[in-house]
Amino acid sequence: MNKAREMTRREFLKVSGLMTSSAAIGLMPFLSGCGFPAAPEIDQDAFLVDGDHLIVRMDKTSLLSRVGDSAAVSMEEDDIHLIIVRIGEERYVVALNECPHREKRLGYDPGSEIFLCVTGKSEFKLDGSYLKGPVEAPLRIYKSTQEGKTLLIDLKTDKMSER
Numbered sequence: 001m002n003k004a005r006e007m008t009r010r011e012f013l014k015v016s017g018l019m020t021s022s023a024a025i026g027l028m029p030f031l032s033g034c035g036f037p038a039a040p041e042i043d044q045d046a047f048l049v050d051g052d053h054l055i056v057r058m059d060k061t062s063l064l065s066r067v068g069d070s071a072a073v074s075m076e077e078d079d080i081h082l083i084i085v086r087i088g089e090e091r092y093v094v095a096l097n098e099c100p101h102r103e104k105r106l107g108y109d110p111g112s113e114i115f116l117c118v119t120g121k122s123e124f125k126l127d128g129s130y131l132k133g134p135v136e137a138p139l140r141i142y143k144s145t146q147e148g149k150t151l152l153i154d155l156k157t158d159k160m161s162e163r
């Protein structure tokens with residue numbers, strides 16, 4: 001009876017050990033590659049470049065309809081990559097959508113109000129200042145103003161350089 005009980009315990013330990021290893025192996029991809037999703041991209045017909053400004057038609061995208069939403073603008077031909085965050089009813093933050101480390105795209109976490117590199121390794125405050133990551137550099141932040149249903153982004157100026 002004791003022997004049978006001992007076998008059961010041993011078997012249990014063996015099986016649970018195996019299960020623990022399997023669980024750890026199963027989790028490995030998530031633990032090693034814990035990145036962050038990039039901001040969704042705004043459709044091309046919702047924005048255009050006009051001289052030194054990028055104009056976003058807010059009525060043509062639903063990606064920024066709520067406070068805390070974020071969206072990306074990508075124009076490969078003009079090398080323009082921005083991330084826009086709606087921080088208030090009529091207030092937005094616009095940053096360069098390139099991590100200073102290796103220029104990966106960014107996402108935004110409305111809970112903590114920080115920008116995150118898709119690798120999950122770099123973080124930045126809403127004002128672009130560095131929080132953590134391999135390269136201690138800020139994000140470039142662009143001036144923007146809302147005019148009716150359009151968001152006007154000044155591509156030539158950035159708030160960080162004015163400090």
Ligand code: FES
Pocket residue numbers: 099100101102103104117118119121122133134
């Ligand atoms: S590219 Fe963002 S941390 Fe490396």
